Amino acid sequence: MSEEAMILDGSAKSKEIQDEISAEVEELKEEEGVVPKLSIIFVGDNPASASYIKLQQRICNKVGIESEVVDLPEEISQEDLLDELDKLNNDDEVNGILIQMPLPDHIDDDKVIRAINPDKDIDAFHPYNIGELVIDGDAYVPCTPEGVMELFDRYDIELRGKDVTVVGHSNIVGKPMALLLLNENATVSVCHIDTEDTASYTKESDIVIVAAGVPNLITADMVKEGAIVIDVGINEVDGEIVGDVDFEKVKEKAGAITPVPGGAGPMTIAMLLKDTLKSYKEMLNK
Numbered sequence: 001m002s003e004e005a006m007i008l009d010g011s012a013k014s015k016e017i018q019d020e021i022s023a024e025v026e027e028l029k030e031e032e033g034v035v036p037k038l039s040i041i042f043v044g045d046n047p048a049s050a051s052y053i054k055l056q057q058r059i060c061n062k063v064g065i066e067s068e069v070v071d072l073p074e075e076i077s078q079e080d081l082l083d084e085l086d087k088l089n090n091d092d093e094v095n096g097i098l099i100q101m102p103l104p105d106h107i108d109d110d111k112v113i114r115a116i117n118p119d120k121d122i123d124a125f126h127p128y129n130i131g132e133l134v135i136d137g138d139a140y141v142p143c144t145p146e147g148v149m150e151l152f153d154r155y156d157i158e159l160r161g162k163d164v165t166v167v168g169h170s171n172i173v174g175k176p177m178a179l180l181l182l183n184e185n186a187t188v189s190v191c192h193i194d195t196e197d198t199a200s201y202t203k204e205s206d207i208v209i210v211a212a213g214v215p216n217l218i219t220a221d222m223v224k225e226g227a228i229v230i231d232v233g234i235n236e237v238d239g240e241i242v243g244d245v246d247f248e249k250v251k252e253k254a255g256a257i258t259p260v261p262g263g264a265g266p267m268t269i270a271m272l273l274k275d276t277l278k279s280y281k282e283m284l285n286k
């Protein structure tokens with residue numbers, strides 16, 4: 001029998017990054033007298049969003065980044081939401097803007113996304129930032145795939161020439177993930193809901209990255225011996241948080257694997273902080 005997979009510890013790496021950011025914020029605060037600020041737009045009262053926002057605010061607080069939640073009622077009109085967004089777009093004290101998803105059904109997500117000031121769009125929802133990613137430019141990258149790349153970097157995992165399969169093709173995870181990997185010269189396949197035989201791709205891959213939102217989607221028979229498996233799924237099953245990978249079985253076969261919780265999630269939050277700090281530094285230089 002093969003050895004168990006190495007656990008890629010997103011929580012530990014996230015703490016490492018938080019310490020680095022905290023030190024830099026402390027230094028900048030002394031020089032500038034102000035700290036970076038993140039504004040979170042929260043429409044409605046989805047409990048999952050509320051708890052995620054609390055987590056973000058706790059970690060912002062820990063590293064010395066100011067955070068505010070702009071709490072808006074579920075029934076807010078599109079126009080009023082755009083007005084609130086515009087206030088943040090034009091507020092010199094606001095460095096990062098995060099629009100908590102999902103938005104209510106009567107709001108046109110696309111209109112809202114296109115209205116974010118791209119310079120403050122730390123989630124990289126705006127087409128400007130996505131376009132820069134396509135040409136490997138210097139702009140914001142969606143936090144979750146950015147966090148996965150940071151995890152590869154901090155574990156010295158080489159991507160050049162590797163066969164990688166991304167399962168899931170959302171605008172905020174799967175697609176930008178594939179572009180980031182391609183920019184590092186990995187050979188990338190993207191599987192999704194209409195892929196006929198996802199296993200035929202994952203079985204041949206050195207690295208499998210899953211962001212589908214389906215518990216136990218990836219089973220041990222679907223991964224190559226020694227492969228690296230990154231689980232981006234966050235699902236609630238019987239009151240517990242689980243990913244998209246059958247973790248217990250897959251870890252017997254994989255070479256390295258991220259746990260849920262404690263894997264991609266904490267890396268996402270670390271990138272949120274990193275990008276808010278980046279915006280702050282860029283706004284100082286303008």
Ligand SMILES: Nc1nc(=O)c2c([nH]1)NC[C@@H]1CN(c3ccc(C(=O)N[C@@H](CCC(=O)O)C(=O)O)cc3)C=[N+]21
Nearest residue numbers: 052098099100101102123241261262263265266268269
């Ligand atoms: N505009 C926008 N940007 C987002 O980035 C965004 C969003 N909307 N809407 C909701 C999802 C969800 N999401 C999570 C990120 C990290 C954890 C995380 O760190 N979770 C911990 C577990 C926390 C627990 O146990 O409750 C972990 O994985 O270890 C969770 C959820 C970001 N999202």
